Amino acid sequence: MGSHWGVNFVLFMKGYICLPLSMPQEASYNSRKDPRPLEDWQNLTFKYMEKIQKRRKTWLTVGISSVQQGDRSSLLYTLVSLFRVSSKAEQKHLTVLVHLADSDLTWLRETVAHISSLFSPQILKGQLLMIHAPSDAYPTVDSVRDEAFCGEFYSKQNVDHAFLMSFATKLSDYFLLIEDNAFFAPNFVTHIHSRVNTMKSNSWVLLEFSNMGFLGKLFHSRDLPLLAHFLLLFYKEKPLDSLISHFRMLLVQESPILCKPFLFYRRVSYTTFDHKQKATALQKKNADGPNNPPGAVFTDMQVSDVHFPWEAYTLDESFFWTHNLSTGNHLTVILNHPANLSRVQVITGSIVDGRYALEKGQVELGYEPEGVPQHCTSFALLGHLLEGQMDQEIYLKGMGYHVSCVRLVVTAGQAGGLMIRHIYLWEKNHK
Numbered sequence: 001m002g003s004h005w006g007v008n009f010v011l012f013m014k015g016y017i018c019l020p021l022s023m024p025q026e027a028s029y030n031s032r033k034d035p036r037p038l039e040d041w042q043n044l045t046f047k048y049m050e051k052i053q054k055r056r057k058t059w060l061t062v063g064i065s066s067v068q069q070g071d072r073s074s075l076l077y078t079l080v081s082l083f084r085v086s087s088k089a090e091q092k093h094l095t096v097l098v099h100l101a102d103s104d105l106t107w108l109r110e111t112v113a114h115i116s117s118l119f120s121p122q123i124l125k126g127q128l129l130m131i132h133a134p135s136d137a138y139p140t141v142d143s144v145r146d147e148a149f150c151g152e153f154y155s156k157q158n159v160d161h162a163f164l165m166s167f168a169t170k171l172s173d174y175f176l177l178i179e180d181n182a183f184f185a186p187n188f189v190t191h192i193h194s195r196v197n198t199m200k201s202n203s204w205v206l207l208e209f210s211n212m213g214f215l216g217k218l219f220h221s222r223d224l225p226l227l228a229h230f231l232l233l234f235y236k237e238k239p240l241d242s243l244i245s246h247f248r249m250l251l252v253q254e255s256p257i258l259c260k261p262f263l264f265y266r267r268v269s270y271t272t273f274d275h276k277q278k279a280t281a282l283q284k285k286n287a288d289g290p291n292n293p294p295g296a297v298f299t300d301m302q303v304s305d306v307h308f309p310w311e312a313y314t315l316d317e318s319f320f321w322t323h324n325l326s327t328g329n330h331l332t333v334i335l336n337h338p339a340n341l342s343r344v345q346v347i348t349g350s351i352v353d354g355r356y357a358l359e360k361g362q363v364e365l366g367y368e369p370e371g372v373p374q375h376c377t378s379f380a381l382l383g384h385l386l387e388g389q390m391d392q393e394i395y396l397k398g399m400g401y402h403v404s405c406v407r408l409v410v411t412a413g414q415a416g417g418l419m420i421r422h423i424y425l426w427e428k429n430h431k
């Protein structure tokens, strides 16, 4: 849970103060002898709800639960993206509920201070609510710690989300669950609204507007008490996304409903270059990290003498730097052998503030290589960049098989610098 990183992190915000923040050696949950009985929960959240009962009910609540972690600024970026892409009219139908689910008081204070300074208009309008579960909402300290020790941080995450959902029940008609490192497609509220209008209300339990983890899952708010209860019963059994799928099946929606185009994406973390932290992050992700099969990189973009095209296809922090792009410019990875891919991620823009990103571009997969030098003879569109990034799992079987090329194509010219940080590929069944 990041509590053992005894390092200092720096929070960067564009045009904002840089604060050195200390991480505590250990996050502490106040201990309590008995687990809280489930019936207490509704009473507990109700007690906190009373104060805001009188506020107007909105159409949609976006719920985010966040704990402190290596990337201090991701929650802030998530909120910035959320409000930036929503029009004034959309914001009227929107409540944003943030559960600051970490018991470290320094972190709480600083996070609240940052959010308040950036979003005071939204807070005053009651559009943005911040909550923090009291420590007695949590099961005994030992059971949570034991899980954490086994590397299964999801127990606490499940309880964090049970509180978030329980709290959100009466705020609106629909509830959208988001992760704390997301970015949003423009006018997502309108898109979700029209999607919901085309569905019969009783024909669905869960609509999915992303295919990652528990990002972009839409529920009827009326189902939230039951879902919160369900999470509290099984919080030790499984990670949140699996519990959510189970819940959907329990309420007899047999197959997932994926709503495309996806409206939510994970922001790749803008972490500081701390090696200890990187090692930890890599270890954590190792099981499902990218593996970039061997290949060569070609481009018709301008090549500078310091950051070469192939640096976009390495697994380290190096990158390709270019400038002044025209429509149709491309950067293409040609694999030595055709591969079966399960996921592709392309990230452009600087780590600190996302500058030098490719504003308009798309990623294509290529097949049937020919000629000398080799080139692919057919291509299929995989996805468009959003805020300079694309991260897509490949579900269509035919599409991911025997891929020989992965190509980033510029779809609108842009002046100035461009930083292509990486193209990451995941092969199916690669261990």
Ligand SMILES: *[C@@H]1O[C@H](CO)[C@@H](O)[C@H](O)[C@H]1NC(C)=O
Binding pocket: 039, 040, 043
């Ligand atoms: C919950 O609240 C109800 C009524 O407000 C009360 O009767 C009940 O005893 C409370 N339950 C617990 C476990 O505190």
Ligand SMILES: *[C@@H]1O[C@H](CO)[C@@H](O)[C@H](O)[C@H]1NC(C)=O
Binding pocket: 323, 324, 415, 416
């Ligand atoms: C990019 O284009 C601008 C104007 O079109 C020009 O002034 C600048 O020198 C170009 N940059 C490079 C590095 O070629």
Ligand SMILES: *[C@@H]1O[C@H](CO)[C@@H](O)[C@H](O)[C@H]1NC(C)=O
Binding pocket: 338, 339, 340, 401, 402
């Ligand atoms: C890719 O998948 C196809 C179909 O399942 C299989 O025949 C082929 O061997 C796989 N190729 C690689 C490189 O794993």
